[in-house]
Amino acid sequence: MSTVTEGTVADGTAPASTVAPSTRSPLQRLRGWVSKHLVMGLGALILVYMFVPIAVVVMMSFNDNSKSRNVYAFKHFTLDNWTHPCKPNGMCDAVVKSVEIGLLATLVATIIGTLAAFALVRHRFAGRSFANLIIFLPMASPEIVMGSSLLALFVSSGFGGRLGFWTIFIAHVMFCLSFVIVTVKARLGGLDDNLEQAAMDLYATESQTFWRVTFPLVLPGVMAAALLSFSLSFDDFIITNLNAGQNVTFPMFVWGAAQRGVPMQVNVIGTVMFVVAIALVLGGEARNRRQARALAR
Amino acid sequence: MAAGQEKGRFTGYWLIAPAAIWLGLFFVVPFYSLLSTSLYDPEGSVLTGYKVTFHVQNFSQAIQDYWHPMVRSLWYAGLATLICLVLGYVLAYAIAFKGGRWRNLLLVLVIAPFFTSFLVRTLSWKLILADDGFIVNSLQAVHLLGQDGRLLATPVAVIAGLTYNFLPFMVLPLYASLEKIDIRLVEASSDLYASPARGFFKVTWPLSLPGVVAGTLLTFIPAAGDYINATLLGSPNQRMVGNVIQDLFTTTGDYAAAGALSVILMAVIVAMVMVWVRTSGTEDLV
Amino acid sequence: MSQVVDQRETGRRAVGSRSLRLTQLTKEFATFTAVKSLDLEIPQGSFFALLGPSGCGKTTTLRMVAGLETPTSGTIHLGDTDVTYEKPYRRPVNTVFQNYALFPHLDIFENVAFGLRRRKSKEVDKQVKDMLDLVELESQARKKPAQLSGGQQQRVALARALINRPEVLLLDEPLGALDLKLRRAMQIEIKRIQTEVGLTFVHVTHDQEEAMTMADTIAVMNAGVIEQMGAPGELYENPRTTFVANFLGQSNLIAGTIVGRDTGYDGQDVVKVEMQGTIVSIPADRAHADSGAGWVGVRPEKVLIARAGEPIDAPGNHMTGGVISDVSFVGVSTQYLVRMPWGQELMAFEQNTGARELFAPGTAVDVSWRPEYAFLLDASQDAKAGIEEE
Numbered sequence: 001m002s003t004v005t006e007g008t009v010a011d012g013t014a015p016a017s018t019v020a021p022s023t024r025s026p027l028q029r030l031r032g033w034v035s036k037h038l039v040m041g042l043g044a045l046i047l048v049y050m051f052v053p054i055a056v057v058v059m060m061s062f063n064d065n066s067k068s069r070n071v072y073a074f075k076h077f078t079l080d081n082w083t084h085p086c087k088p089n090g091m092c093d094a095v096v097k098s099v100e101i102g103l104l105a106t107l108v109a110t111i112i113g114t115l116a117a118f119a120l121v122r123h124r125f126a127g128r129s130f131a132n133l134i135i136f137l138p139m140a141s142p143e144i145v146m147g148s149s150l151l152a153l154f155v156s157s158g159f160g161g162r163l164g165f166w167t168i169f170i171a172h173v174m175f176c177l178s179f180v181i182v183t184v185k186a187r188l189g190g191l192d193d194n195l196e197q198a199a200m201d202l203y204a205t206e207s208q209t210f211w212r213v214t215f216p217l218v219l220p221g222v223m224a225a226a227l228l229s230f231s232l233s234f235d236d237f238i239i240t241n242l243n244a245g246q247n248v249t250f251p252m253f254v255w256g257a258a259q260r261g262v263p264m265q266v267n268v269i270g271t272v273m274f275v276v277a278i279a280l281v282l283g284g285e286a287r288n289r290r291q292a293r294a295l296a297r
Numbered sequence: 298m299a300a301g302q303e304k305g306r307f308t309g310y311w312l313i314a315p316a317a318i319w320l321g322l323f324f325v326v327p328f329y330s331l332l333s334t335s336l337y338d339p340e341g342s343v344l345t346g347y348k349v350t351f352h353v354q355n356f357s358q359a360i361q362d363y364w365h366p367m368v369r370s371l372w373y374a375g376l377a378t379l380i381c382l383v384l385g386y387v388l389a390y391a392i393a394f395k396g397g398r399w400r401n402l403l404l405v406l407v408i409a410p411f412f413t414s415f416l417v418r419t420l421s422w423k424l425i426l427a428d429d430g431f432i433v434n435s436l437q438a439v440h441l442l443g444q445d446g447r448l449l450a451t452p453v454a455v456i457a458g459l460t461y462n463f464l465p466f467m468v469l470p471l472y473a474s475l476e477k478i479d480i481r482l483v484e485a486s487s488d489l490y491a492s493p494a495r496g497f498f499k500v501t502w503p504l505s506l507p508g509v510v511a512g513t514l515l516t517f518i519p520a521a522g523d524y525i526n527a528t529l530l531g532s533p534n535q536r537m538v539g540n541v542i543q544d545l546f547t548t549t550g551d552y553a554a555a556g557a558l559s560v561i562l563m564a565v566i567v568a569m570v571m572v573w574v575r576t577s578g579t580e581d582l583v
Numbered sequence: 584m585s586q587v588v589d590q591r592e593t594g595r596r597a598v599g600s601r602s603l604r605l606t607q608l609t610k611e612f613a614t615f616t617a618v619k620s621l622d623l624e625i626p627q628g629s630f631f632a633l634l635g636p637s638g639c640g641k642t643t644t645l646r647m648v649a650g651l652e653t654p655t656s657g658t659i660h661l662g663d664t665d666v667t668y669e670k671p672y673r674r675p676v677n678t679v680f681q682n683y684a685l686f687p688h689l690d691i692f693e694n695v696a697f698g699l700r701r702r703k704s705k706e707v708d709k710q711v712k713d714m715l716d717l718v719e720l721e722s723q724a725r726k727k728p729a730q731l732s733g734g735q736q737q738r739v740a741l742a743r744a745l746i747n748r749p750e751v752l753l754l755d756e757p758l759g760a761l762d763l764k765l766r767r768a769m770q771i772e773i774k775r776i777q778t779e780v781g782l783t784f785v786h787v788t789h790d791q792e793e794a795m796t797m798a799d800t801i802a803v804m805n806a807g808v809i810e811q812m813g814a815p816g817e818l819y820e821n822p823r824t825t826f827v828a829n830f831l832g833q834s835n836l837i838a839g840t841i842v843g844r845d846t847g848y849d850g851q852d853v854v855k856v857e858m859q860g861t862i863v864s865i866p867a868d869r870a871h872a873d874s875g876a877g878w879v880g881v882r883p884e885k886v887l888i889a890r891a892g893e894p895i896d897a898p899g900n901h902m903t904g905g906v907i908s909d910v911s912f913v914g915v916s917t918q919y920l921v922r923m924p925w926g927q928e929l930m931a932f933e934q935n936t937g938a939r940e941l942f943a944p945g946t947a948v949d950v951s952w953r954p955e956y957a958f959l960l961d962a963s964q965d966a967k968a969g970i971e972e973e
Contacts, residue, residue, distance in 0.1 A: 043391025046384050047403070050410050050464060053421035057413055060424065074424075116316035123309025131313065134320055140514050142522020142566070144539040148546060148559045149327035152334040155552070174323040177316055197651050198684035200671040202698035202743070216688050235415050237525060238539070242546060254416040258529060262420060270417035277412035281405050 054274060061267035081264045088263035094253035095269060101165065101249065102233040105172035110226045112173075113180030114218075120181070121188045138178045146175065147239035154243065163245030171239050176229040183228060187221025220284065227280055234273070328563075334556030355557035363541050363558055370537040371565070373452065373527075374520035377459035378467075381516050382509070384460070385467035389508075390501075393475035400476075407468050419458055419529050426454050426530070450532035458526035463519065467512040474508020475501075510577050518566055538562055601662035602626050603648065603751050603783060608657035610643050617643040619807035620657065625785065625800070627750070630777050632798035633787045636830070636971070640807040641787045642681075645753050648785065649678045661750055672701070677744035678753045682760070683736045685728035691715070691739055692724040698747040714746045717776070734765045741773065745780070752777075754786045758793065770796050791831045795819065803827050805969070820882075823871045825960050828880050829969030835886065835929045836878040836966045839863070839959075847954065854959060859925045861900045869958040876962035883930035885956040888921060891947040901951040905929070907942045917941055921950060 024032070064078035086092035120131065138146065150171050154160060159167065191214070199209040237251035244252060254266055336351050360367075392403045410418065426432055426448040436442040448454050478501060486496040524539030538558065545555035605623040609616070618640040625631045633641040646652035648659055650671030659667045666674050677698065685694050696711045704710065715721045718738040728736055737757060744752055754773070758766045774797045777784045788794055794801050795815040802812040803826070811818055811827045822828035825836060839858030844867070847853035852867035858879050865879065872878075889895045891903065908928060909920035912935075919931045919942065929950060935941075942948065 039387065039391050040395045042387045043395070046388045047406060049384075050407065050461070052425065053418045053461070054410050054413055056421035056424055057417055060421070112315035112319065115312045119309045119312035123312065124306075125309040125313065131317065134317075134325065138320070138324055140518045142519050142539070142562065144522040144524065144542050145331070145559050145563050146324070146327075148542055148555060149331035150323065151546060152330040152552070152556060153323070153327040156330050156333065170323055173319060177320060181316065192682070192684065194680055194682060194684040195686060197671070198678070198680055198686070199697070201649055201651065201676075201678045202747070203672045203701035204697075205670075205672055208701060213686060231412050237416060238523075238543075242543070251414060251416050254414065254420070255525075258416070258420065266417055266420075270413045274409070274413045278405075278409055281408070285401060285405055 057267050057270045057274070060264060061271045063264050063267070065264060081268050085265050085268050088257070088265050090248065091250075091253055091263065091265060091269075094248045094250045097165075097247060098234050098250040101168055101172060102230045105169055105176060105233045106226050106229045108169075109173045109176035109180050109229050110222060113177050113225065113229075114184050114222055116177070117181050117184035117188055121185055135178050135181050138175050139182075143175075143236075143238035147171070147242040150174075150239065151242045163243055164247050167243045167245065168240050168247060168249070171243050172233040172236065175236070175239065176232050179228050179232060180225040183225035184218065184221045187224075188218055191217055220287065223284055227277070227284075231277060331556055331559055334552055335560045337553035337556065355553045356561065359554050359557040359561060362554070363538065366536050366541050367538045367558075367562065367565070369535070370521050370539065370562075371569075373456050373459060373535075373537065374517050374523075377456050377463065377520050378513050378517040380456070380460045381464055381467040382513060385464055385471055385512060386505075386509075388464075389468050389471035389475050393472055393478075394480065404469075404472065407465055411465050415462060416525065416529075419462065419525060422454070422458050422461065423449065423529060426457070449530060450535070452531070452535055454530040455526050455535045455537075458530045459520045459523060462523075462526065463516040466515040466519070470511035470515060471505065471508040474505045474511070478504045506577055510574060513573070514570060518570070521566060522562065601664075601750055603785070604658075604660040605644070605648070606658045606660070608644065608647060608659065609655045610640070610647060610652065611655045616807055618647070618654075621807075621809060623802060623809065623812075625751075625783060627783050628781050629799045630774065630784045630786065630797060632794035632801045633785065633804055634789070634791060634794040634801050634830075635804035636789055636969075638806075639804040641804045642755055644804075645678070645755055645785065645787050648751065649676055649753055650674050651678075675750040676753060677747050677749040678755060679740045679744045679757045681755045681757065683728075683740040683757075685736055685739055685743070687728055690725050690727055691720065691731070694728065694739055695743045695746055697743060702747070710746060714742045717745075718742045733760055734769065737761065737769065741776075745776070745782075748780075749782065751783045751785060754784060756788050757786075758788075758790075766793070773797065795831070803830060805830075820956075821869050821958055822880070822960070824968070825878060825880075825964040825966055826969035828958070828960060829967070830971075833883055833930060834880045835883060836880050836960070837927065837929075838876065838962070839879045840876050841872065841874050841959075853954070856959060859902070859923070861902050863957060864899060864954045865957045865959045866955060869955075872959050872961040878960040878962055878964070878966060880958045880960055881952050881956055883918070883932040884916075884934075885952050886921075886929060886931035887951050887953075888919065888931050888933075888942070888948045890942075891949055893949070895949060895951045897951040897953045899951070899954060901949045903949050905948045905950045907944050907946045907948060910941060910944055912941070921948060923950070 059074065061081055062077050062079065063074050064076040064080060065074075116135075119125065120128065150167075151163075154163060154167055195213055195217070196209050199213045200206070204212060235251060236249075237255060240249055241252055241255070248256075250269065254262065257263060257266065335355055336353065337355070388407070392400055392407075396403050424430065428447050428449065433442065433446070433448055436448075437444060437446065442448075448457075482500050482504070483496050486500045487493070491499065522539045522542075524537050524543055527535050527537040527540055542555050542558050542562070545551045545558065603623075603625040605621050608618060608621040608623075610618040621640075621644060633644060635641045643652060647654050650666075650669055650673075654667060657667070658665055661675070666676075686697065689697070692711055692715075695714055696707050699707045699710060711724075712721065715724055718741060720735060720738055720742070723731060723735060723739075728739065731739065737760075740757065741754075757773075758769050761769060770793055773784075773786075786794070786797060798815060800813065801815055801818055803810045803818065805826050811823045818827060819831050822831065822834070825834075828834040828836065837858055839856040841854060842857045842862070843855050845853050845855050845864065847864050847866065853864040854867055854870040856863050856865060856877060856879055863879060870877075887895045887897055888905070891905075895901055902923065904924040905921040907919055908922040911918040915935060917933050917935055919933065920928045921931055922928050931950070
């Protein structure tokens with residue numbers, strides 16, 4: 001059956017000669033199948049590769065290594081880690097500290113980042129490209145440099161002896177801002193501005209237009225930005241380590257424990273974070289799908 | 298424009314002010330502090346205070362003492378970025394062109410590992426690459442690794458860790474760039490007698506270049522300054538400049554050297570980035 | 584079909600006719616002037632069309648009436664009330680947007696109810712239900728806009744504006760995104776609704792067929808000014824400028840020189856024009872040039888052709904020496920191009936009544952027309968103005 005291969009060019013196959021032989025040998029067909037699915041297959045493999053360590057984390061959360069603390073290997077299965085998650089000394093305190101900082105930093109970064117995104121998308125002001133540069137840079141700077149320069153600032157302004165909760169907070173808001181702004185900007189940029197005009201045409205004042213039309217439509221982007229921001233904050237180590245003073249956040253706890261022997265409850269926390277975040281993202285994604293279709297111009 | 302936009306010529310300034318001030322104060326200004334730290338008189342300390350004495354010898358001293366970890370960092374980061382580019386491109390391409398309606402879900406899966414703690418993930422690699430683990434044993438079985446060979450505490454492990462941790466930062470900008478490409482352009486090239494490989498290099502690759510540049514920047518730069526992978530997966534032989542700076546600040550307390558080294562690192566990175574952006578021909582990043 | 588019950592808000596609508604009046608309305612942007620000193624009066628209850636090519640300023644004018652754009656100078660009045668600088672939400676004017684601008688996060692019911700809720704109307708449910716009945720979308724009330732087809736979305740946009748009983752309903756090329764059949768159906772539908780509810784509709788479009796089908800009065804706009812305004816028939820049969828002659832339908836424009844005035848066959852005044860060797864008569868009220876050179880215009884469907892030497896049913900001189908250069912059979916009619924001795928190709932459209940065989944290319948023909956169909960335009964105008972580039 002000679003075939004004019006339409007549409008397969010997009011898959012990366014060579015267009016079969018238009019004067020195709022009426023049958024293809026098994027080898028030819030295998031090669032055809034492979035090249036057609038090559039990219040997809042490789043992509044799937046890479047995706048699997050990305051999840052292998054996560055699987056290990058989950059697995060290790062059920063590990064009992066009480067007999068061999070210093071060896072990071074799977075010994076026995078146990079549910080103890082999940083039933084006594086706060087057993088390791090100081091771990092839960094560190095988790096609580098990380099959550100506190102995370103929530104506060106997320107709140108502040110999301111609010112002022114959203115305001116900035118509105119300014120960049122909806123208003124005119126001089127120095128816009130400069131602003132864009134300053135916003136992009138923190139995303140692309142090495143953390144060690146950002147952390148050390150913040151430390152240098154604190155020390156030189158006399159706060160060298162008072163590093164702690166608030167210096168961490170300041171640092172976290174700083175590097176979360178860029179991500180919040182970029183995320184909200186993307187969402188806001190996709191909004192049809194006719195919608196706001198339509199609202200005013202239909203007797204909504206500026207304030208009513210914002211709260212009933214603009215805000216609900218930009219909210220998914222703001223929520224995504226908040227989630228991203230919390231993850232970045234909770235997970236940060238390098239910058240936090242330099243500016244924490246006596247405080248211990250969860251990543252700092254893990255780092256410290258890595259020398260002495262990591263308690264498996266660390267993996268419990270890791271697994272919980274992963275599951276909660278996934279649940280939130282998938283939930284928001286389902287909602288987003290419906291909104292995204294509606295927003296397509 | 299709409300009636301709402303003509304009012305408030307300064308509204309934009311007010312809205313961006315908080316973020317601008319925060320970034321200005323805690324991102325831009327600190328670089329200046331860092332610069333002055335690098336010019337400290339090395340005799341000072343946190344307790345006695347520092348004096349800026351334009352002690353430029355700090356720089357020459359830092360280069361002399363630590364050029365080895367510096368070069369090593371750039372090398373590791375470069376390799377990791379390259380591998381990330383290959384893996385990330387394949388993945389982004391697969392999602393953008395073959396993802397269909399699963400695209401968003403697949404993107405979520407790409408970001409998902411990111412939600413587990415960076416450190417905890419890296420510790421997992423310690424397990425996976427352990428001396429008596431599955432990977433090492435398999436490699437020994439096919440003689441890719443000697444009987445005494447190991448992966449942990451070698452550059453391989455560090456680079457593998459860097460690659461793994463920064464892969465999402467490569468995939469996302471690549472995806473953003475690729476998904477904007479109209480597939481009909483590739484089909485047109487094929488209609489004009491280009492082979493698939495040709496079509497890729499002449500059409501797809503050039504159009505994805507902005508994503509490539511953004512992705513490599515977002516990967517290389519943070520990787521160059523990382524020290525977590527080097528500490529957890531490597532040995533003192535794999536010490537990166539990030540380790541050095543960290544130790545200089547906290548263990549040794551030599552702020553002058555630490556500052557100087559940080560400035561040098563930034564300068565080198567900026568120089569490399571400018572060359573890279575210039576040769577790849579794309580100037581807009583965001 | 585249920586009738587929309589006329590529910591007037593107390594004191595909202597002035598009793599009696601409130602015409603929309605634009606006086607010297609101007610809108611200047613940084614680089615160009617979109618609307619130049621427009622003067623327009625639209626009587627209450629009429630279906631008015633603003634017709635013109637893209638960029639002529641019609642949408643800008645509409646937006647100024649809606650309050651979405653601030654005029655540079657000039658005024659807008661509804662009856663005696665000056666609304667020139669009023670906010671959009673304070674004007675009794677609603678708009679149907681070109682891309683519908685339906686709120687994606689609200690369902691159809693809430694979209695339509697939006698304006699009523701902002702004005703704290705009573706009996707919102709009943710009004711919305713009645714309106715959805717009118718546009719035949721009762722069954723879709725709880726769906727989101729994205730789930731509807733283009734035609735359905737268009738009807739929602741119409742319902743959402745109409746339900747507020749505005750004094751003026753503005754439609755900004757609302758049918759542009761629909762396919763031909765649907766567009767035709769909606770044209771009839773919108774016209775019917777307008778007749779039923781008796782509101783003033785101002786319809787902006789670039790489609791001259793659409794304007795002629797739907798409107799009581801058309802204003803043809805070009806480069807920020809109104810070229811001509813009047814009933815569709817008047818504009819079509821008696822255009823005053825080359826732009827109007829070419830934009831509405833098609834026209835043959837032949838160069839000529841005015842030689843004098845006379846009294847024609849039926850006793851009316853005519854202007855005599857010497858045109859390429861022939862003297863033609865044009866009724867005085869169809870002559871829009873005073874003296875000197877002019878363009879003699881005649882619509883292709885009014886051009887009569889016959890084989891050379893055979894009679895044509897038109898008084899006065901015939902033009903000889905024409906040769907058929909192109910024949911297009913379009914089913915209901917045949918379109919001929921006739922090359923005249925002075926080089927110009929005239930268009931002649933004939934209905935395929937079957938009375939005569941079609942001419943073949945190369946046939947020698949005579950050309951004429953009844954003088955009451957010709958018009959005379961100023962020679963200083965561009966004979967190519969208004970021709971749509973395809």
